[in-house]
Amino acid sequence: MCAETPDYKDTLNLPKTGFPMRAGLPRREPDWLARWERIGIYDRLREKAAQAGGARPSFVLHDGPPYANGHLHIGHALNKTIKDMIVRSHQMMGHDSRYVPGWDCHGLPIEWKIEEQYRSKGQNKDEVDVITFRQECRKFAGEWVDIQREEFKRLGITGNWDDPYLTMNFHAERVIAEEFQKFLMNGTLYQGSKPVMWSPVEQTALAEAEVEYHDKESFTIWVKFAVLDPVAGTGEALENRDLVGAHVVIWTTTPWTIPSNRGVVYGADFDYGLYEVTGTPEESWAKVGDRFILADKRADDVMTRARLESGMWKRLRDVSAEDLSGLTLQHPLAGVEGGEGEWDAPRDFRPAPFVTDEDGTGFVHCAPSHGMDEFELYRDAGMLDEVITYNVDPDGRFRADLPLFGGTAILKPNGKEGNANKAVIDKLVEVGGLLARGRIKHSYPHSWRSKAPVIYRNTPQWFAAIDRAVGDGQDDLGTTIRSRALAAIDEQVKWTPVSGRNRLYAMIETRPDWVLSRQRAWGVPLTCFTRKGALPTDGDFLLRNAEVNARILEAFETEGADAWYAEGARERFLAGIVNPDDYDQVFDILDVWFDSGSTHAFVLRDRADGTADGIADVYMEGTDQHRGWFHSSLLQSCGTNGRAPYRNVVTHGFTLDEKGNKMSKSLGNTILPEQVIKQYGADILRLWVAQTDYTADQRLGAEILKGVADSYRRLRNTMRFMLGALDDFTEADRVDPADMPELERWVLHRLAELDHKVRTGYRAFDFQGVFSAVFNFATVELSAFYFDIRKDALYCDGDSPRRRAARTVMDLLFHRLTAWLAPILVFTTEEVWLERFPGDDSSIHLQDMPPVQGDWLDEPLAAKWAAIRRVRRVVTAALEVQRRDKVIGASLEAAPVVHVRDAEVLEALKSVPFDDICITSDVLLTRDPMPAEAFRLPEIEGVGVVFEKARGEKCQRCWKILPDVGRHAHPGICGRCNEALG
Structure with a gap:
């Protein structure tokens, strides 16, 4: 720059944003969590749905209850994050998407912990009053529910955290007993003696x-x-x-x-x-x-x-x-x-x-x-x-x-x-x-x-007969539990991945009768009575009395299942109906899989935020639940309702270390969610989930997390560029798509295509596909192509139609990218949104994915620009050779001659500012035969590039090298920049 040439830096429209390149997620994420709780995001979405008057269709993912015992592991984080993405994406696609988190609270692991506490004090559990013991178990489970709830919330999981479901809640215990009584009354319950898998340690x-x-x-x-x-x-x-x-x-x-x-x-x-x-x-x-x-x-x-x-x-x-x-x-x-x-x-x-x-x-x-x-x-x-x-x-x-x-x-x-x-x-x-x-x-x-x-x-146990006619009149899918379950698998449920169908079908097809009883204390008892002196094969062995059942359920509703163990319980439930002395009370507890298999009844059926028909839109758990929760829920619902309790079953694999080994404490290769959050933040963990094919086993380790963090930085850079370009954008700046340059209309076409792909992917629970498409669009088609081209217009143009069109497209991009990514990067998209739309009530998570206009799709335009981009690839590759050889330092120093054999492609190139698209100061397009020295790419035929340096002087404002620099009112600049300065 000559000494007399002014410094034009302050005349440029340089990006302005307070959005930092360094995220600082571990430090900042808790503030967003507190903010969401303060403004009641989840409740406000429910109000939004209520105000829509039924216009937002219901969508419910029913939570498979984790066990209330111990801190979260990486499998918990994977599981809950996938669920959260499902819930959030459907909410933003126009549903009333509800999620009630739940916990499995009964069972041996908790009972075992309390027994250990007794043993450490020199006490024998069998000498402790059973109700006192059960209350100790209840307290232990409640403490872990509170701990795990906070750990789940830290992952950014949305849901009704203030009112989760617990299998140990009194109403839940009442319904579990009620569901068991249906087996008692419909003839599928029996006591038999057969070999069962028995734990001598746990007895x-x-x-x-x-x-x-x-x-x-x-x-x-x-x-x-x-x-x-x-x-x-x-x-x-x-x-x-x-x-x-x-x-x-x-x-x-x-x-x-x-x-x-x-x-x-x-x-x-x-x-x-x-x-x-x-x-x-x-x-x-x-x-x-x-x-x-x-x-x-x-x-x-x-x-x-x-x-x-x-x-x-x-x-x-x-x-x-x-x-x-x-x-x-x-x-x-x-x-x-x-x-x-x-x-x-x-x-x-x-x-x-x-x-x-x-x-x-x-x-x-x-x-x-x-x-x-x-x-x-x-x-x-x-x-x-x-x-x-x-x-x-x-x-x-x-x-x-x-x-x-x-x-x-x-x-x-x-x-x-x-x-x-x-x-x-x-x-x-x-x-x-x-x-x-x-x-x-x-x-x-x-x-x-x-x-x-x-x-x-071999031991006497209580069974549900899965090949005995149920006798409840709900025979649309069959008359037995097995026939109903097999028919439901194929007729009522969609499986993701489809291999889940085969796995569960094979298990149901060959499984024996369901062993319902456990010889323990912490759980819901088998609320039934047997006639003294009768054999299990006798017709009057089991007391089947609706009035007795109702008494039991009434007591459980107000007192919980402890009522079964209270002194005088047998007389309380039987007196006045039958002679209590004629019956023995059963004290086995139900298999905890019956507990969790019954959750559809007291969550989906009974809660105001359940579903109208008691059926969940989605059950989503790990592949081990084909023999666990998916399995027991299907058997239980087919036995009591004659159908499956779910419409979709989504399955994820297990998390392995980077070498493909199972994580274990003994190998020292475990990665805990809290460790990842402390180092990187929850959004990085969520991004790892989105990037992986969760339907198979996934791998996680230090190097993988570094790669995820790099992807995050690239995406964050894209968002930051948009924010900087949209500083002080108003509706007055908006341009109608019909008045936009072709490049902007091509971006709108891609937005329309991507909108369809994103919505289709989210509906299919394909988060890897969604993120891959959005990430490639943001980092390749936007950052490395569109943004790179439009930097010149954004920074150097005055209030030109081209700049206003670019900023309009940036605004449209902003709203869609933030919405598309919000189910995945819950914290970062909130940060991006608030940077542009601050306010006490503002949140990306209160928004829906904005629709695209039908006229944005333009296949002929897309085909034309596909050809233009192919030619551009040859040009940029040719210039990279010159840059590598230090012939030039920047592409603006070039004015290449581009030989194009195809006349139609040549006309397409001439119809657009191809020099701007190639980020060169000039370009010469010709159909002349390619000289031997022309640069070519073997995969793109009919295009050759001969390098030439740009002629003229360097504009001190936009840095293009043009012949007219220095011939205008403002010294040292080109005509376009002179016009921008007025």
Whole structure:
């Protein structure tokens, strides 16, 4: 700049905004939370809907209740953030979108914590008054509800936090009992004795949803069952006499079940053989002359396990299924000293469909009290009374009077291996009943609460029969719970992702009856009575009386479920209706999955902010809830209402570390929400959720968070540019789209396209798709293209139509980008909104997504500008080469010659200010043949660029190099700038 040339900086329309580039989210987010609470955002949205008089359709996401026990983990944050995005996006798309957060408050984890407190004081829980104990559990749950509520709110989650639902509220306990009574009255409730997954540590039955699978090292044994001579002493001939004295060999990983053995089963279609030992090493338990019946596919493996080398056995002959069908077996402990005849009776021997010859021996030992397959086999054969045992007590010990093994423990109270397996193995070795033994590491069921292994144990429990006709007249989907549930999955529910449908369908299709009872204290009791002296199969075993039920419900409504445990409760509920002395009161509590499965009734049906039909628009939880809440809610609702309680089921995966490993404290790879919030802010955590494909397992770690923070900074920069450009914008500056330059109309076209994509994505719960589209638009099409081009007009033009059009488009962009991003970046979009529209009652979260005008869509214009942008790519790439080679420092120093082969494209380029679009001082467009030195991009044919430097002087105001600089009233500037200065 010459000394006499003025400094024109103050004449430019430079952006003005107080919006900081550094967000400071950890420090500032709590202030916005306090502000939202002060102005009552959630309640104001409800008022807005009420004032609309039904014009805003209802939309309700029903909250799957987290457990009120412990601080939040990253899975909680993911889950609640996805829910919040669903709720907020539907609200901003014109719904009355309500969200009532809830908590699961009953159950073993809380009970376990209170028991630990008692134990630490030297007290025994069983000596404490049950109501006192339950009140301790209630207090504990309430304290954690308050803690978790604040942690959820810190994530920016909107909802009715002042009035959440709790499964321990009196009305909730009343409704849970009422829903149970529907099963009592409709004929699906029954008491049965069958094997259930049992936790010896927690001394209660568990549902499949309460079980997780971990690797466990178990004993494995190969046990010999001798073939008996069924006609010994009768003088009759036995066709397969050569099989008498041979041994059928079974294999099991649960030696403790051998004392409960009642039979052995085989595969009717397998190939079996009779094998004889011809030689043995000293370390083998097999003896020369021993004969074993084995599945041919398993023989080599079994002999190897018995430490026999190749050549030490031979196959004598085939053993057919017909041969096997005539045999009976002897328990290996038959006649053992001290056995008191416990195992002397012959064992049953029959075919079964669940036998496999892929592992083991081709035979399976049956202890029907400890295996569901065996139980069902003998149930169907009408033999349960003959084969069911009650050898294992609730604490996992053998009953004290069981010969040889009484009092030995399958598991210790701490969940570690007890002495029962060893005692059984040692006795089998002693009597010669063992062929081989070893150890195996395999996947084994564990309680998800105590983390201890579980066992199958036959015990009286209460069940809901899922294949029994319900008898309530609601048969549109079927007459049984199972048929209704399967039909509802396909006819009433949309699944996101669709794999969720297959997962739940398969589970419902094959599941057994629902075990409703738990032998604990903290929960809703099974509010029923049984007739003294009656059997569960008797018609009058269960008291089914509507008047009794009503009394119970009335008491629960005012006193909660503690009323069931109060002194004189039986007389209170029965007196005057039936003779209380004729009935026993059931004190088992309901499975907590029944509690949470019933929430649709006391939240959706009973609350003013529920739904008119008691059905939620969305249930959204992790994929584990296909066997948990989704599952129990479907069964419960199909049993009481004949239909599904939800229209959409959305599922997210689990969060892993950056290497794809499961997060665990032992590995030290856990990331807590509070850590992320403290370092980056909740919006960064929310942005991570939006950027990830939540339908699969996600990864999170330090490097991933850095990448998320970088994306946030780029987006924040876009918002800051708009705010700066819109300083002092008023309605008087607004330009009608018809009067705008093509570039602005192209932006409006893209807005219209994007509006459709955003709304479609939000409706489909596709937050990754929504954010990806908005982010790419904001950072690529706006920041790197439109904003870059229009900086010159915004800064250097006077009050020109072009500048006013650009600012009008900026205003339209502002309203849509903030609204589109508000469900995701709740804090940042509020900051952006308040920067432009301050005020005590102002908030982006009180706005709807603004509509787009139908005439914004212009496909011919879009096609034209797609061609223009393709040519521009070649120009900018050519200039980048010159910049890299330091021929120029900025693109305004260039005036390239652009060769375009296509006449139509050339005309399109000539119809727009292509030099402005390329951010050059000039450009020459030509159809002349491209010289050899012309720059080309291989993916864009028919375009070549020859670099030329711009001619003229540099304008000291806009920095373009033009021939007319210095020829105007104001020194050192171009004609456009001279006109702007007046």
